[in-house]
Amino acid sequence: MTLPRLRRLRPDSLAGWLAVLLLATLILSGGLLSAIFLGQRGDLGRRAAAGPALERLTEAHQQLAALSGMERQRLAHTLRSPAFHLFVGPEPLVLPPGPEAPASRLERRLAISLGERLDLFPQAAAVLINPETTDPRLRLPERPGFGWRGGRGGRGGPPRLGPDGGDGDQPPSGPERWLDHLQRQAGPAGTVLLVSLPLPDGEVLNAVAVLAPPLPPHPGTLPLLALPLLVLLGVAAVALVALRRATRPLERLAAAAERVGIDLNAPPLSESGPGEVRRASHAFNRMQERLARFVTDRTRMLAAISHDLRTPITRLRLRAELIDDEEMRERMIADLDEMEEMIAATLAFARDEAAGEDLEAVDPARLLGDLTKSFAEAGAKVRLDDRRPAGDRQPIAGRPMALRRAFANLIDNAMKYGGEARLTLLAGGDELVVEIDDNGPGLPEEALEEVFRPFHRLEGSRSRQTGGAGLGLAVVRSVVRGHGGDVRLANRPPRPPDDPGGLTARVALPANAAPARDDSPEG
Template identity: 55%
Template sequence: MIRRIARRLLPDSIAARTAATVVLALFLTQAVSALIYLTDRPEGPPVHSFRVWVGRVSAIVQLVESTPQAERPRVVRALDDPILGVDWRDKAPRVRPDPPGMPLEFLRRRVRQAIGDPDRPVLIEMRHDRGLGPPRPLPLPDDPRGPSMVRLFVQLTDGSWLVFTSGEPPDGPFQMLRFGLWMAGIVAVVAALSLWAARRLTAPLAGFAAASERLGVDGEAAPLAEVGPRELRTATRAFNLMQERLRRFVADRTQMLAAISHDLRTPLTRLRLRAELVEDPEMQRKMLADLDEMEQMIKATLAFARDDAQKEPRGPLDLADLLQSLCDDRVDAGCDATYQGPGHLTVDGRPVALRRALANLMDNAIAYGGGCRVGLAAEVGNARITIDDDGPGIPVEEAEKVFAPFYRLERSRSRDTGGVGLGLSTARTILRRHGGDVTLANRPEGGLRATVLLPR
C-alpha cells in the first residue's frame, strides 16, 4: 500500500525525480541546520527581556544624572539606538492613563528598585503605534516581546525626563517566518537549477527513447549520435549495432525470398512445357491450373519482397484524396465503392506503399463482401479509416490469423475466389511501418469492418 502511494506521488520523468531528490536533500539539510540553530543557543535571559531592559534603563538614568546638563544631549544621542531609544526632555510628558486591568505597577516597582529610589516618578504607557490592537496582559518578565509593548518615562533629580522607547527585539515574532521565507527561496532556486540540470542530463535519454520508437516504424533511420555520459554512450552504441543487425537481417531475408521466387520460374516453365505434352485433357487442365496458381503465388511473393526492399521517401500526402481516388478507380472498374469523410486530411507517409495497403483492404472487401464503404475521420494524433463490407464476416478466432502470410480461410473465403494470402499481410506490414495498424472485426449489423489507424 505504501509503495503504491509512493509510486503515485513520485514524478514520472527521470529529470523530475533527479530534481526532487536534490531538493529533498537540500530541504532535509536546511531542516537539520534550523534544528541545530534553534536548540544550540546560550542559556540565560533573552537580551531584550524585561530583566535586561530594566537594568539598561537604570544604568542610563544613573549615567545621565551624573552628566552635566550641557553634555546630556550628546550623551543621550550616543546612548540612543534602534533596540532602546533614549530621549531627554525638559517638560513632563503627556501620558495616557493606565488601561484598566493592566498590571503595570510591577514594572514601575522594578524600575524604581533598579534605580534605588522607591519614590522616583515613573510613567508607563502602552504603545499603540505597533499595531497591537486592544491592550493585552503584559508578558512574563523574561518574555522578549514585553518591552516592545510599552514606553517608559523616568524623571531625573533636576525635574527633566528620560523617555525610553524599545524597538523590535533582534529575535522578533517574525524570525521564524523570515527564516522560512529564506529557506523557501533557496529551495525554489535550487529546484529550478536542479530541474534544468536534470533535463540537460536526461535529454539524450529522450532522444534514445524516440529513436527506439522510430526503429519500429522506419528501419532505415539514421543511427544515433553517441553523446552524453559513458553509460549512455555505451547504450547508444549497442542500440546502433542492434539497428544495423536488424537492417541486415531484413535485407538478407528479403533478398533470399526474392531469389527463391525468381529461381522457381525456371522449373515452373519446364513443368508447363511438359504439361503441354500430356495426352489426357483432364489431367493436363489440372496440371496447368496448379502451375498457374504457383505462378501467381510467386508473383505475389516477388511483389511483397520488392515492396519490402523499396526505400520510398516519406512525405506529406492527402489521405482523403488518396481514398477518393481508390474508390473512383473501383467504380470505374464496375465495383461498388463509396467514400465518406473530409475533403482533405494530411498525414506523413509513403504514397505508393499506402496506396497498395489500402487497395488490398478495399479489394478484399469487394472480393468477399460485394463492395466497400470507406470512411475517414480525424482523431487526436491519428487518422481513422474504416472499410466496411456486407459479406459473411469471419470467425472471431480467425481475426488475427488472417494477417499471417499465405493464410487463407477455407470456408467463408474460398480459394476459388482468388488470392494467395498475402494481401492482408502486406497491408499490415506497410501500415505498421508507418507507425499505424489495421484490425478486423465483425459488424453487429453484419459484414466485416477493417479499421486502419495512421499517425498524423
C-alpha cells in the same frame, strides 16, 4: 482532490521524478533548518539575557568565597538589586540534575559556563529556569514565614521581594506564592533564573535573578533566515537544468527507437554526450544497422528463391502438356498456375519491401479519394466519408505507394466478399483511423487474426479460387505496422434497416504531420 486526479499530477518522466525528489529533499531540509533556527532562537535570547546575571554571579561568588559569617551575609545583602538577589545558606535551592530529573539544554550550557568561570566541576553548578513548585530539583523550605519580613528571617531564607522588585510590605506567604510572584514580576516573556553554587567552606550561594525579556529579533534576522532558502532555490534551479540535460539523451533514444520501428533507414543517432550516452547510442546504431541488413538480406533471398522457382515450374508445365490423361493434365496445370501466382505475389511483395520508399507528408483524404475514384471508374461500388473535424485534417508521415497498395488490398477484399466498400476517415486523438466496411458474411472469430498470416486462406466465400495467393492481408499489416500503426478485423452485427452487417477493417496510423528526425542539438 480525488485519487485519479492525484495520479494525473504524478510525473511521467525520469526528469520529473528526480525533480520532485530533489524539491522534496530541499523543502524538507529548508524546513528542518528553519525549525532548528526558530527553536533555538528562544534559547539564544535567554542565554544572552542571562549573560549579565552570570557575570555578576561570578564576581559575587569570588568575593563571598573570601569571607565568612556575618561579613558574608552583609556582602550578599549589599550585592543584591531589585532583580538580582543573593543569599547564603547550608542547603542549595537547586539540586544538580540526575537521571530522574534531567536538566534542559540551556540549563546545562549555563551550568557549564559557570563551572568554567569559577573552576568548578560542571556538576557543582545547578541551574533552573522558570521552575514549578513540583520540580524535583527545587528545594524550598516549608516553614511558615520563610524569612520574608524585615529581611531578618532564617539564615538561609530567600529574600523578600515586593511587586517592584524591592522589599515589600505584603510579601507572599509560602513557596508556591513566592514562585508565582517571581513569574509575574518576570512577565510572560521574561525568565526566572535560580542558581546554586558551592562555597569553599561548605555553604551554598543561592541566587535568584529575574531576567528581562530578550530583545526582539533584529530586522536583519529575517533576511538571514531567507538566505538559506534562496540558496536552496538556486541549487534547485541549477539541479533541474542539470537533470533536464542529463535525461534529454534518453528522450532522443526513445524517439530514435520509435522512428526505427517505422523506418529502418532512418538517420543514425548522434553519438555524443557523456560516455554512457555515447556507448548506448553506438549500441543502438549497431542494432539498427544489423536489423536493416537482416531485413534486406531476407527480402533479397525471398526474391531470389521466388525467381529461381520459375524455371522448374516452366519445365513442369511443359511436361504436364505431354500427359495423355486430360483430367490429370488439367489438374497439374491448375496447380502449376497456382504456384506461379504465389511466386508472382511473393516477388511483388519482395520488390515492395526492397524499394525502400522514403517517408513524406501524405494527405490521407486525397490518397483514399484517388483510390475510390479508380475503383468507381472500374464499376465498383465504393464511397468515402471524411468525418474528421476541420482542425484535424492534417497530412501524415507515410510512404504513398505502400499505403496505396495496402488500402487497395482492403478495398479489393471488401468488393470480392461484400459487394461494396464504405471508407470512413476518423480522428482518434493522436491517431488517424480508417474504417473499411463491407456487407459480406464476415469471418469466424478464431480466423480474424489468422487471415493476416502469409499464404493463409480460408475455405468457403474466401476460398482459394477467390482468395488469391493469401498475401493480401499480410501485405496490409506489414505496411501499416511499418508506419507505426496497426490493422484489425471485426465482425459487424446487422443494424436494420440500412446496415445488413458484415466485416470491418480498422486501420490506425500515427497522426504525425512529418517524418521524425534526430535534428536536436546535443546537450
